[in-house]
Amino acid sequence: RDGHEMARAEKSVRFVPFASELAELVETLDVLDRLSRTLPPADAVPYAVQAAWLKENLSGWQRKAAVCEALSSDALAALTRDIQDACNVSARLRLCGELLERDGRRVLAVPANPWAPFGGLDELLEGRFGSEDIGVEAFAGEIESAAFNLFNLGGAPLYIRMEKPTLTGPDGTERPAGDAVTVREAIPVPTEMGDASADALPELNQGSVIVIPPMDGRQAYVEIDTKGLEPGAWTLSIRCRALSRDTAETILTVPETVWPHKLPERQTLGLCHWGYVHHSFLSDQPEAALEDQLRHGTSVFVCTFAPKATFDEAGNLTGPPDYSEVDAYVEAHRGHGIILFFNYQSYLKGPAPIRSEAWNRACVAWLRAWVEHMKARGLDYREWALYPVDEPGLHPGLVELHIDMARLAREADPNILIYTDPVGDASLEDLQAMAPYVDIWCPNRTGIVLKPDSAKLDFLKATGSDVFVYECLGNVKHRSALAYYRGQAWLCAHHGFKAMGFWTYCTSQYDPWFNSGEPDYLLVYQGKGVVPSKRWHAVRDGIEDHGMLTRLREAADQAGNDPSRADAVAKARDLLDRRIAEVARFCGLEDDGEIPEVGGTRRQRAVEDRRWRTLREIRRDMAALLGRLAAP
Numbered sequence: 001r002d003g004h005e006m007a008r009a010e011k012s013v014r015f016v017p018f019a020s021e022l023a024e025l026v027e028t029l030d031v032l033d034r035l036s037r038t039l040p041p042a043d044a045v046p047y048a049v050q051a052a053w054l055k056e057n058l059s060g061w062q063r064k065a066a067v068c069e070a071l072s073s074d075a076l077a078a079l080t081r082d083i084q085d086a087c088n089v090s091a092r093l094r095l096c097g098e099l100l101e102r103d104g105r106r107v108l109a110v111p112a113n114p115w116a117p118f119g120g121l122d123e124l125l126e127g128r129f130g131s132e133d134i135g136v137e138a139f140a141g142e143i144e145s146a147a148f149n150l151f152n153l154g155g156a157p158l159y160i161r162m163e164k165p166t167l168t169g170p171d172g173t174e175r176p177a178g179d180a181v182t183v184r185e186a187i188p189v190p191t192e193m194g195d196a197s198a199d200a201l202p203e204l205n206q207g208s209v210i211v212i213p214p215m216d217g218r219q220a221y222v223e224i225d226t227k228g229l230e231p232g233a234w235t236l237s238i239r240c241r242a243l244s245r246d247t248a249e250t251i252l253t254v255p256e257t258v259w260p261h262k263l264p265e266r267q268t269l270g271l272c273h274w275g276y277v278h279h280s281f282l283s284d285q286p287e288a289a290l291e292d293q294l295r296h297g298t299s300v301f302v303c304t305f306a307p308k309a310t311f312d313e314a315g316n317l318t319g320p321p322d323y324s325e326v327d328a329y330v331e332a333h334r335g336h337g338i339i340l341f342f343n344y345q346s347y348l349k350g351p352a353p354i355r356s357e358a359w360n361r362a363c364v365a366w367l368r369a370w371v372e373h374m375k376a377r378g379l380d381y382r383e384w385a386l387y388p389v390d391e392p393g394l395h396p397g398l399v400e401l402h403i404d405m406a407r408l409a410r411e412a413d414p415n416i417l418i419y420t421d422p423v424g425d426a427s428l429e430d431l432q433a434m435a436p437y438v439d440i441w442c443p444n445r446t447g448i449v450l451k452p453d454s455a456k457l458d459f460l461k462a463t464g465s466d467v468f469v470y471e472c473l474g475n476v477k478h479r480s481a482l483a484y485y486r487g488q489a490w491l492c493a494h495h496g497f498k499a500m501g502f503w504t505y506c507t508s509q510y511d512p513w514f515n516s517g518e519p520d521y522l523l524v525y526q527g528k529g530v531v532p533s534k535r536w537h538a539v540r541d542g543i544e545d546h547g548m549l550t551r552l553r554e555a556a557d558q559a560g561n562d563p564s565r566a567d568a569v570a571k572a573r574d575l576l577d578r579r580i581a582e583v584a585r586f587c588g589l590e591d592d593g594e595i596p597e598v599g600g601t602r603r604q605r606a607v608e609d610r611r612w613r614t615l616r617e618i619r620r621d622m623a624a625l626l627g628r629l630a631a632p
Contacts, residue, residue: 017065017068018061018065018068018079018080018083019065021083021084021087022058022061022062022065022083024087024091025054025058025061025083025086025087025090026058028054028087028090028091028094029051029054029055029058029090031094031097031098032047032048032050032051032054032090032093032094032097033047033051035047035093035094035097035098035101036048036051038101039097039100039101042154042155042156043097043100043106043153043154043155043156044155045155046093046155046214046215047093047097050089050090050093054086054090057082057086061079061082061083061086064079065079065083091125092121092125092215093215095121095124095125096121096151096153096154096215097153099124099153100153100154105153105248105250106152106153106154106158106242107150107151107152107153107158107160107240107242107250108124108150108151108153109148109149109150109151109240109250109252110123110124110128110129110130110148110149110150110151111130111131111134111146111147111148111149111254112128112130112147112148112149112219113131113147113605113608113609113612114145114146114147114221114534115480115481115482115534115538115608115611115612116604116605116608116609116612117197117198117478117596117601117604117605117608118149118186118188118198118217118219119601119602119605120216120217121151121215121216121217122601122602123149123217123605124151124217126602126605128149128605133613133616134146134254134255135254135255135256135257136224136236136254136255136256136257137256137257137259137616137619137620137623138224138226138256138257138258138259139226139258139259139261139262139263139544139548139623140226140227140229140231140258140259140260140261140262140263140632141226141227141262141263142226142263142541142544143223143224143225143226143537143540143541143544144223144224144226144256144541145221145222145223145224145537145541146221146222146224146236146254147186147219147220147221147222148219148220148222148252149217149218149219150210150212150217150218150219150220150240151212151216151217152212152213152214152215152216152217153215154214154215155214155215156214157211157212157213157214158211158212158242158243158244159209159210159211159242159243159244160209160210160211160212160240160241160242160243161207161208161209161240161241161242161243162183162204162208162209162210162220162238162239162240163208163238163239163240163241164176164177164239165177165181165183165222165236165237165238166236166237166238167180167181167229167234167235167236167237167256168234168235168237169229169230169232169234170230170231170232170233170234174237177236179225179228180224180225180226180227180228180229181222181223181224181225181236182203182222182223182225183203183204183208183220183221183222183223183238184201184202184203184204184220184221184222184223185201185202185204185210185218185219185220185221186198186199186200186201186218186219186220186221186534187199187200187201187202189477189512189513189514189515189525190514190515191475191477191478191515191520192474192475192477192515192517192518192519192520193475193478194517197477197478198219198534199477199533199534199535200512200513200525200531200533201221201531201532201533201534201537202525202527202531209243220238220252221534222236222238222254223537224236224254224256226256226258229256229258230258231258231259231260231632232257232258233255233256233257234255234256234257234258235253235254235255235256236253236254236256237251237252237253238251238252238253239251239252240252259623259626260627260632261548261551261623261626261627261630261632262632263544263547263548264547264550264551267297267299267543267547268543268546268547268550269297269489269492269493269497269498269499269500269542269543269546269547270299270300270337270338270468270498270499270500271296271297271298271299271300271499271500271501271539271543272298272299272300272301272302272340272442272468272470272499272500272501272502273293273298273501273502273503273504273505273523274302274501274503274504274505274507275289275293275298275301275302275504275505275506275507276302276304276506276507277289277290277505277506278304280506280507280508281506281508281511281512281526282506282524282526282530285526285529285530286332288529288530289506289530290332290333292524292529292530292532293505294336295540296532296536296537296539296540296543297539297540297543298336298337298505299336299337299338299499300337300338300340300468300499300501301333301336301337301338301339301340302339302340302342302387303326303329303330303333303339303340303341303342304342304343305325305326305328305329305341305347306326306341306344306345306346306347306370307321307322307323307326307347307366307369307370307373308321308322308325308347308349309321309322309347309348309349309362309366309369310348310349310350311348311349311350311351311352311358311359311361311362311366312350312351312358313350313351313352313358314358314361315350315352315357315358315359315360315361315362315365316361316362316365317362317365317366317369318350320369321366321369321370321373323373326341327377330374330377330379330384334379334383338382338383338384338385339383339384339385340384340385340386340387340419341384341385341386341387342387342390343387343388343390344386344387344388345363345388345405348362348363348366350362355401355404360408363408363412364408364411364412365412367408367409367412367413367416368412368413371412371413371415371416381415381416381417382417384417385416385417385418385419385439385440386405386406386409386416386417386418386419387418387419387420388401388402388405388406388409388418388420389401389402389405389420390421391421391422391423391444392420392421392422392423392426392430392434393422393423393424393425393426393427393430393447394423394425399426399430399433399434402420402434402437403433403434403437406418406434406437406438407437409437410436410437417439417440418437418438418439418440419438419439419440419442420434420438420440420441420442421442421443421444421468421470421501422434422441422443422444422448423443423444423447423448424444424446424447424448424451425447426448426456428455428456428459431456431459431460432459435459435463435465438463438465439465439466440465440466440467440468441460441463441465441466441467441468442467442468442469442470442499442501443456443457443460443467443468443469443470444469444470444471444472445469445470445471445488445491445587445588446471446473446588448460449469449491449495450588450589457495461495461496466498466499467495467496467497467498468497468498468499468500468501469488469491469492469495469497469499469500469501470500470501470502470503471484471488471501471502471503472502472503472504472521473594474519474520474521475519475520475595476520476521476522476523476535477520477533477535478595478596479535479594479595480586480593480594480595480604480607480608480611481534481535481537481538481608482538482586482608482611482612482615483586483587483588483590483592483593483594483611484535484587484588484594485502485535485536485538485539485542486538486539486541486542486545486615487542487583487584487586487587488500488502488542488587489539489542489543489545489546490542490545490546490549490580490583490584490586490587491584491587492546493545493546493549493550493576493580493584494580494581494584495584500542502523502539503521504521504522504523505522505523505524506522506523506524506526507522508521508522511526512524512525512526513525513526523535523536523539524536545615545619548619548622548626549576549580549622551626551630552572552575552576552622552625552626552629553572553576554630555572555625555626555629555630556568556569556572556573556576556625556629558629558630559629559630565628565629568625568628568629569629571621571625572625572629575618575621575622575625579618579621582614582618583614583615583618586611592607592610
């Protein structure tokens with residue numbers, strides 16, 4: 001103080017590089033040596049091999065660690081890598097051996113959060129030995145999911161047969177599960193980050209067998225369709241047996257509660273995903289692709305066909321348009337929602353360029369003929385829309401191109417609906433200029449919806465046109481199923497959006513089963529039929545959530561003047577405000593992100609556990625409040 005030193009303290013800390021790791025290896029060596037002698041011969045070999053390898057290398061690592069300050073940077077990096085690899089391998093062996101020694105069973109089945117990234121044996125090292133709260137809870141008509149992590153603690157591959165599932169109903173009667181239960185395996189697939197994610201969910205093979213390598217794990221994923229199940233408490237049972245003579249069977253059980261209130265008959269939230277099936281890896285099975293899309297809630301279909309037409313130098317059509325391609329698409333997709341005709345203007349050809357006087361004149365006549373054709377086929381204006389430009393604002397001139405194309409559509413027939421999906425670089429002035437020529441806005445989530453400055457979004461809502469939302473970020477095999485996908489439905493409920501969208505269902509030149517560094521965007525995989533991802537199931541679940549939130553809102557509104565139910569109405573409105581906003585924040589607004597960040601997938605598993613607990617808690621509250629406010 002006043003230039004004089006008032007106090008001084010010193011503290012020294014002695015740091016011994018690699019001390020804890022080497023001590024851990026010394027202890028683990030003793031354990032592995034014991035296990036190599038006490039476990040059955042068929043399982044003991046890996047422990048003996050690892051113990052011998054540690055004995056051979058441990059003293060050398062200890063000598064190098066003692067003089068590590070004198071090592072070159074390359075030698076130090078190699079020592080660090082060798083010791084860390086030895087710790088990782090030895091810890092996994094020790095874990096498997098001690099569990100096998102304790103329980104005497106090579107198969108360990110652990111109930112799991114179906115939405116947390118599967119980590120194999122790492123999950124056991126993290127202490128993830130299952131949760132008591134593993135049951136499936138569903139409103140009548142929903143499809144919900146459960147998962148079990150199956151671990152092979154032995155030294156040889158195990159072939160686990162998942163025998164026919166059964167359901168025991170509220171009356172205690174057991175019956176075959178049939179089509180109500182689908183058992184899948186979560187397959188690790190390569191990602192754009194160079195690692196793997198257990199994302200693909202093919203149905204089990206013809207023999208219903210899962211292969212588990214030695215001292216490794218696989219995830220069985222169970223899909224339960226409640227459409228044919230009466231309300232009440234159910235139990236799903238699946239008998240698991242290894243294909244060997246000396247194994248005991250394991251029964252996987254999932255308690256299931258079917259709440260009495262049903263999904264709305266009409267889907268309350270639309271879904272778009274730009275699935276150009278006809279030139280994708282699903283082009284050889286379009287019927288299966290459409291069935292899969294409908295089962296997951298797709299109701300906004302983007303069509304890249306339009307009537308083919310030509311015009312002369314004066315702008316007159318040279319003949320009737322050719323509707324063959326567009327009619328085939330419309331016939332397959334009509335009645336399932338709305339069809340967006342994307343980049344339709346490229347199908348009008350002639351001697352003058354687009355936006356020339358002759359082309360404009362021909363375009364108006366062409367659109368009028370197209371409208372009459374659609375009417376003749378029984379389509380209403382609300383069943384289709386024009387989509388002239390993708391992502392206005394992404395490049396200079398796209399906003400103006402949208403306005404020019406839409407102005408011609410308005411001239412041809414003011415009842416034609418016009419769709420657009422502006423990105424964040426479209427200014428407020430751009431949006432204002434486009435507004436007279438837009439009936440459906442679909443702003444980008446990151447670029448417009450999530451921005452702290454809400455001026456653009458407020459303007460779009462104020463136009464009175466329908467508002468959708470979409471997102472198109474990469475690295476999707478690592479993106480949170482609950483936040484990025486299911487959470488977007490709650491974001492829609494929060495803002496009142498009519499539909500949500502994701503790029504993309506199947507549109508890519510790349511095979512989703514493989515990856516050489518290209519961006520991941522796809523929601524499904526190809527196989528014998530469409531192979532879903534976990535994320536694709538989460539999209540469907542979000543749409544179902546939205547339907548039940550809508551039912552709760554309607555029930556609260558209808559009971560709003562009933563004093564006897566005032567408490568339930570108040571709680572329902574709080575849920576519809578505060579709790580919806582809480583889950584909507586999962587979708588790009590909370591500190592915990594949508595992909596693994598600091599702490600990697602281990603931390604992400606904890607994040608997804610928290611999110612899943614929150615969703616389940618809110619859904620239980622929804623069920624209780626519907627029970628107080630509405631008849632099933």
